[in-house]
Amino acid sequence: MPYTAPLKDIRFCLEHVARTRGLADTPLFAEATPETVDAVLVEMGKLATETMAPLQRPGDAGCALADGIVKTPEGYKAGYQALAEGGWMGLAAEPELGGMGLPLTVQTAVNEMQASACLSLSLNPLMTQGSIEAFTAHASPELQERFLGKMISGEWNGTMNLTEPQAGSDVGALKTKAEPEGDGYRITGQKIYISWGDHDMTDNIVHLVLARLPDAPSGSKGISLFVVPKFLDDGSENGVKTVSLEHKLGLHGSPTCVLAYENAKGWLVGEENRGLACMFTMMNNARLGVGVQGLGTAEAAQQHALAYVTDRVQGKALTPADAPKTGAIIDHPDVRRMMMEMKARTEAARAICYDTAKALDMARAAPDEDRAKWAARGAFLTPLAKAYGTYTGMEVSELGVQAHGGMGFIEETGAAQYYRDVRVTAIYEGTNGIQAADLVGRKLSMDGGETARSILSEAEAEIASAQTPMTRNLAAVHEAAEDATQWMLAQNDMAERLAGSNAYLMVMSTLHAATLLHRGLRAAEAHMADDPDFYLAKIAIASYYLAHIAPEALGYAISAKLGSSLHYALTPEQMAV
């Protein structure tokens, strides 16, 4: 599908919304000068447009499993090689290990473009990025030596093996076994939903597998992490078999495997029984990465729909007298509404995702005394980025189908593929319900609500900065979010918080997006003279979000504060027919 990297929008978001310029002033990211970052973005934009975007539609034909090997769609291998050879797998990896050491913020912008261009293929580097992080943080020097360089170079891929049929959101229920043998372990068990669990694009695949040691404690405290390569050093097979591929709603280009481990040789990563903590290292950034998949899909679906509605002629539009007229269906007020909504929601998701990435970067790069604060901010924002980013992807791609009218329901159009592909992002890497639970549970409790209050304060500072109708819109959302936060913090019974968790997540996401877009709006006003066409557009989109979309938070805030009483008013039998 045609896709143009929105470089100006991305630069604007980095510069004026997430305000990431300061990263280059830290010792850790001194290399990430604006010039370097921009060169990276331009290069990725080119690759996304020229190499990856043409793979989006062919990838929908899916993968095939034959003779135990997964065959990827036509063109994927070449597309992957372009990514690997361009050094894109190790963008954020440490330089001494062969990476470029760029901030997660830059990786996030790069991931957005990859997701827009071809979501299925982009999931592969995203998984490998997570593996690289986990290896860097937890693997012994020997294991790093053996596996890390080849993952960073893209010669080998990394996967995450958590889920088993009885152990999904409840990872602690897993049963895969690890028996000590020689310098390592023998792994036996079955894993499901393994994204890119097998394929024909790399020489080897490095599986990170959660399993139980003999006599390990039950539940999540008895889980250890192992690295299990598909092929051993001598090239022999290592007892990892692809049993089947899932037949999915979307993301057909990305093989979702059932993997059987039979006495497969593995090595321990990190400490015994601390596997879940190791896995969370990679899952946390992967959660942001999945939110960015939602963002990327939203951007692509918006571009795709815009192309259609500026081309398709149908009926005579009733437009306001002074409105620009094109003769195409974009003139119709409700089509306009859809286009503005798609663009505004996309920019809101971008703001949250990039701002989350910046916090996670600063948690590593800031002066020691500031790191905990940034880490807390990153931890608080991650569930917002994951859930709001993916909800945005769903909502915007849904509008993309609608904007196409009857054509939207026809697969050849491609609008439906965005709608299908993005659907899983609200589910994997922790369902959005799990994100909401994380927000009202761990993240709201970790510091007695201090980080939540800092998000509210940030909105207050924005509100104090201007006195426009848009500022008043932000103030209304802030008031609702303030109430909802106070209510949440006053609940000692966690079930009461959880009952309103999804609604509260929507309130805080909307507030934070509104704050960030208001900040961007002010920056656009200040820079207007430099590029009036562009900055006027930024103001209009931010205003659309603040005026038309942000008020959604008012309804959510009411729901967030109601607690669980109505949730449990019925028995399941009373709910059934």
Added chain:
Amino acid sequence: MPYTAPLKDIRFCLEHVARTRGLADTPLFAEATPETVDAVLVEMGKLATETMAPLQRPGDAGCALADGIVKTPEGYKAGYQALAEGGWMGLAAEPELGGMGLPLTVQTAVNEMQASACLSLSLNPLMTQGSIEAFTAHASPELQERFLGKMISGEWNGTMNLTEPQAGSDVGALKTKAEPEGDGYRITGQKIYISWGDHDMTDNIVHLVLARLPDAPSGSKGISLFVVPKFLDDGSENGVKTVSLEHKLGLHGSPTCVLAYENAKGWLVGEENRGLACMFTMMNNARLGVGVQGLGTAEAAQQHALAYVTDRVQGKALTPADAPKTGAIIDHPDVRRMMMEMKARTEAARAICYDTAKALDMARAAPDEDRAKWAARGAFLTPLAKAYGTYTGMEVSELGVQAHGGMGFIEETGAAQYYRDVRVTAIYEGTNGIQAADLVGRKLSMDGGETARSILSEAEAEIASAQTPMTRNLAAVHEAAEDATQWMLAQNDMAERLAGSNAYLMVMSTLHAATLLHRGLRAAEAHMADDPDFYLAKIAIASYYLAHIAPEALGYAISAKLGSSLHYALTPEQMAV
């Protein structure tokens, strides 16, 4: 897929929410006694559960076009025959023509069950119902004699042929030609998106085709309606060729055809150049029918998800101390939230659809002096039923996918099929944007806002009837709807209304659903002693809607009143990258 007809919920909605009992007191529907209606519902419930529901999953394999004939999925022909032989095609058709003459209200409940059980197959009788209506209202006695009986008996099917590649929402742009010849006309042109345009389930297919006579005025005033059978009386082919089938996102069991008419023999239905008016006869009720498809899908998706979450065990739920516990994931507060939301949204859609059907029935059955008022109400509520019903189907099936976690993305589960199938309902029979335009344009203007005000008054009467927290929730929505309606009526520039049309449709739909559910809540309280388990459930579900969902209208009301200024703040070039 397993499906149980929710007969108690349907009866409750007919009796206490839409209050349809009075229909049997009218001369037109004197036969529709509660006993007869109930027997019909029970019979349909059985057929839906036993005969249609098993066709839902196999139908997803789709239809095939071979040798010019569409082959329907395994089992569809037998399923269709059961519907035809049971007399279900002519349920609402006039008795003197072979129908049962039952109210549209009963037809609506029947359609809901069919849609829940197998949406693809149910679209076939829905199309034929529309054809029967158009024939009854507009065709000459000779044409009625020739075609109507066989459509009512189900021996033949009816289709609607409006769309051409350049003429979708703008039907007036169509180009198909009709040349007079002998006692009829020769029709030539291409039609697209013809649902059930060809198939192997009946001996003949009766196409209703919009076309232009020679020298007809341009645009929508030069369109005439013709009946064009697939086969002529002597059994010979009539120049109607199935060119191709669309490859669609969903609804695979329902063949969507491109039909080529080449000198096909046709006969005029109604007057020359009045074809659009004739077609609207059938489209109006078809719009309600499509809203009911959304409702039916919502009900089925809710039942399907409930079965999963009451069976699946995963993690230990943090529930309130006094909540019922099952050990399955329905105990988790956010899963509960999803289940309550699915059920509450479904009941809201049912309330609006049944109430709309009642108004359309009363427009025919009420004493002469009352008919115009009922007709206006039916006309006003139809776009709400279509759009809110289908948005509900989308939203509830989306929650159905989410409630399944990873399994929701796997096609074999069936949750994704509901999500895919229902997506077209927001598009066909007039996109939901067209419904919103119809609401703020024709329907709000037809009587200077009188009908809109009567909907508001109905809410006021409910608000005056009780003083509970739920009543206050209704009052808040009413206030928002009152403001939005006043704003809309004050706009002379239709573009300003259209800019907020979708939001206004959501406000009025939510208000009316809230009013109807509040009414049902009061009835449940009054009848509590008869069946406490059931009536407590009705109260809980209505309360959930009023407390958690209805506040959505507050955000929509703000958006509805903003007009078009932000919509047109950008040129399409500024929107693009």
